[in-house]
Each structure stands twice: as C-alpha cells, then as structure tokens.
Amino acid sequence: MTFFCPVCWKEIKGIDTICLFCGADISAYEKKDFEEKLINALRHTEREAVQRAVYILGRRKSIKAVQPLVKLFKQTNNTLLKIGILNALNETGVPEAREFIVKVIDSDVGITKRMAKEIINRESINHAE
Numbered sequence: 001m002t003f004f005c006p007v008c009w010k011e012i013k014g015i016d017t018i019c020l021f022c023g024a025d026i027s028a029y030e031k032k033d034f035e036e037k038l039i040n041a042l043r044h045t046e047r048e049a050v051q052r053a054v055y056i057l058g059r060r061k062s063i064k065a066v067q068p069l070v071k072l073f074k075q076t077n078n079t080l081l082k083i084g085i086l087n088a089l090n091e092t093g094v095p096e097a098r099e100f101i102v103k104v105i106d107s108d109v110g111i112t113k114r115m116a117k118e119i120i121n122r123e124s125i126n127h128a129e
C-alpha cells in the first residue's frame with residue numbers, strides 16, 4: 001500500500017513516522033481525516049502539493065473530491081493542473097465527473113480539449129474489452 005505525507009504529499013513508506021522529504025511527524029496525523037486533508041490541500045499555495053493532492057484523490061477514487069476538483073479546474077489557468085484534474089475525475093468513475101470531462105471537450109481549447117477527448121476515448125476502449 002502506498003502512503004503519502006499529509007503535509008507535502010510526497011510518497012513515503014508506511015513504516016515511516018517522519019517524512020523524509022519535509023520532516024513532518026506523520027504519526028501525529030489521524031488516518032481517518034486523510035481524504036479531508038487531501039481536499040483541503042487543493043487550496044495549497046504550493047503548486048506541486050496541489051498536483052499531488054489531485055493525483056492521490058484520483059487514485060483513491062474520492063467521490064467527495066469531485067465537486068472541489070471541478071471548482072479548481074474552473075479557477076486555474078494551469079494546463080498541467082487541468083489535465084491532472086481531468087485524469088483524477090475520470091478515475092473516480094462518477095457519472096457526474098465524466099459529464100464534466102465531456103463538457104470540457106466542448107468548451108475548452110488546445111491541449112486540454114485534446115486530453116479530455118483522449119481520456120474519454122481511453123475509457124470507452126476499456127469498457128469494450
């Protein structure tokens with residue numbers, strides 16, 4: 001199982017009690033609040049921390065994160081972050097998230113539009129198997 005530091009969101013080992021990257025005392029954090037903390041991290045001022053939170057929320061298929069992710073997508077001009085959000089939304093498997101990706105294909109331009117298309121296509125190929 002993969003663990004992430006609740007402060008800097010870098011990948012750490014489950015047995016670590018101190019984060020090797022930022023020195024945070026991991027043992028002090030309750031695991032039950034993990035999802036809530038990740039969602040809060042979407043408002044982090046450090047871009048890398050936001051990217052990681054988006055990625056982890058996707059991997060955890062966080063349904064609670066769908067609305068905050070959509071909101072963040074609308075607020076940001078960062079293409080890399082937008083693509084990360086689309087991937088995370090897709091991973092949640094929530095119909096509402098998928099509808100949003102379809103909407104992005106219609107409303108966005110350039111690489112974001114292209115990635116949204118690719119994500120939707122990739123998904124339908126998986127379903128056909």
Ligand SMILES: [Zn+2]
Pocket residue numbers: 005006007008009010019020021022023024
């Ligand atoms: Zn850390």
